[in-house]
Each structure stands twice: as C-alpha cells, then as structure tokens.
Amino acid sequence: MSELRDFFPVWNKLNKNQQEKLETTAVFKTYHEDEVVHNGTECSGFLIVKSGQLRAHISSEEGREITVYRLFERDTCMFSGSCMMSSLQFDITIEAEKKSEIWLIPPKVFRSLMDESTAVANFMNEIMATRLSDIMWLIEQVMWKSFDKRLAAFLVEESSIEEKSQLKITHERIANHLGTAREVVTRMLKYFQNEGMVKLTRGTIEITDLKALEVLGE
C-alpha cells in the first residue's frame, strides 16, 4: 500500500488529510487472467493499474463483444456509473487479460477528492478526454475501415504489446476484441496465411510478414 503515492497521478497536489484518506481506503487486489474486475453498472470506484493488462468491453444481447480500450501499468479508469457521476450512463465490463494488480479507490472517497481539489477534478477531465478520444477512434474504425485492415492492425498491436511475433491467442478472443464472429476472424486469417503474412498453427498465430500487416492496417 505504501506505493499508492507513486501511482496516484496528482499525489503531490493533495494535502496530508487527503493523502491519508486515500491510503487508508484504497483496496489493493490481484486479479488472475480472465477475471472480471468491474461489471456493468456496479459502483466500483476509481481504478489504478499497478501491473498487468486489462480490457474494457461492451457486449450485445447475443453475447458479441467489442473491446473499447485497454489498460496497462499506471493507467487509471473510472467507470462506476451514476453513483459517482450522474451523467455516466452506460455499462462496461473490465476484465484482466493478464494477471493484474490494481488499486480500487471507493467511489465516495474519489468523488469527495474531485469536489475538493481542482487538480483531481482536472486529472479526471484528462482521463475522460483520453477515453473519449479512444472511443472516437474506435467509431472511426468500425464505421470506415474494412475488417481486413482492422484485423491486420490488431495483430500488429498485439505483437507490439507482447514483443513477440508468435501470438498465443484464439480466433474467438480476437473476435471478441473486434466485435465480430469467430468464423469471420478464421476466414480472414486463412486469407492472410495464403498471402504469406501469417502462419497458423493450433492456438497460435505467427506473424511472418509484419511489414505487410502494418501497411494493410494503416
């Protein structure tokens, strides 16, 4: 817990009382791969990632999913629905993609900091602006970009995150990131294989022509 100060972005702009309140109320938790951190409308509070990797996604009534953004070390996120901000009216699920260590700051504590401190309020504005920018980017992708380009860009991104050319990821999981069906992913990956850009084996996708995928995904 003593490290929260190193991860909370405007720590030095808080007074002693506020810092103490944060340190005594923040909950530190470890989530294993695929564990759900936040679900729908529940009031989880403010989240700070100490380590790991998480994804935020929405899903359709039929169970289709699409990743809205991802969280890495030092990222922060606030989606607690209307309990913290009356205008936040949507449901999102956050789950760990890898083992993740996070702090959760209770909604009432964070809300009171927002009301007391312009530094916290404006830090929140920057997070909101970041999410807004992420989501606008996503709308542009799903509206104007064909699926081959989106899949190519996703593989390039994954390979950059993992720092590997051999990706251990199922077609189902890729489909859930990109908001489509597994069959659509499989079909396109086979096309990529025919073009020499990837090599498919059971449970893995090996990128054999990163440059070509980068060009396609641009």
Added chain:
Amino acid sequence: MSELRDFFPVWNKLNKNQQEKLETTAVFKTYHEDEVVHNGTECSGFLIVKSGQLRAHISSEEGREITVYRLFERDTCMFSGSCMMSSLQFDITIEAEKKSEIWLIPPKVFRSLMDESTAVANFMNEIMATRLSDIMWLIEQVMWKSFDKRLAAFLVEESSIEEKSQLKITHERIANHLGTAREVVTRMLKYFQNEGMVKLTRGTIEITDLKALEVLGE
C-alpha cells in the same frame, strides 16, 4: 450579452472577477442553417447554445458522415482539441442544423476557470461523461443494431424534435446522420412505405404509422 449568466451552468459558483471575465470575453454569434461552427482541430473554445439546433459529426476520407451527438438550447460543448486539454485528440465538425445562437468562450479563459474552480472543472467532467455516454450508445447502435431499426429510431427522434409527422429532410441528409450511403436510406424508406409506416413525397417523409416505427426502432 447580459443573458450569459442565465445560460452558464455554474455561474453562481464563480466570483465577481470570473463572471466579469466571462462576460467581457465571450463572443456571441448567430449561425444560419448548415453553417459550420467548429471544424476539425481548430481551437474554438467552449460553446453554449442559446437557441437553435446543431450536430456534431465525423467523416471518412471518402466524405461519408455520421452524427455523433446533437446540441439543443442550453447544451454546452467543448471540442477545441489539444489547445485546451492535451488528451482530447480527435477531430469533430459542428454545424448548425437550424439557425442557432451561441456563445463561444475563448479556450484560454475557460481553461483558466477550470484550473481555478472545482465547480467549473467538475461541470466539465459532467459534460465529458455525457458525451462519453452518447458515444458509447452510438457504438452499440452501429455495432449491434440492424439498419432498419436505426432508421426507424431516427425517424421517431426527428418527429419528436420537430413535433411533426411530416418531415422535410432529404435521404442524403439522413444518410449523413446515420453514417451510410443515400441509396441505402432510399431503399429502406421504400420498404417502410410498402409496410405502411411512411409515405414518401418529393423532399418529405410523412410518418403514417408512428407506433410501428417505435416498435421497430426499440
């Protein structure tokens, strides 16, 4: 100008100096139908709608458009790109759908208010949360909802905004709201006409079965 105080949402939480600064720097402008208020990355500042109706949209390289949200009387909006908030990294166009009267508060003035006043900073957070919710809703629509449902919901919304069952709107304009091509709109409207839900004449769409459109659009 004397009315800005009635439209600025946290006016009473500002001190005398701040109120004066707002009143002396805000620019009041009237935009005619179809006039562009804000374009892309330019630094327009903070916008308050006194009267009228505007839409915010993004467009593809090929010129396709989709409406991201709409603004009505008393709505506020801040999309000035990185000149005001470093994390706001996307381009949006705002244009008047009807003759509109708006105040524009210069970015530097609004930014300094955000830094001085938790009321302004948190008001900004509520606006951001509203936009985020609007855009999440839009993603759900374009991802999971078939076009017939989206068009039906759009016609119901238009008829509610205009308080009329006879809508003066071109198929091209509807296509630009919904992010599709004109032909797609025309084809679906003809289908709606065959089903007895609308009656099409030159330049107008008359809603003849609102209930059916409401059910379809749900």
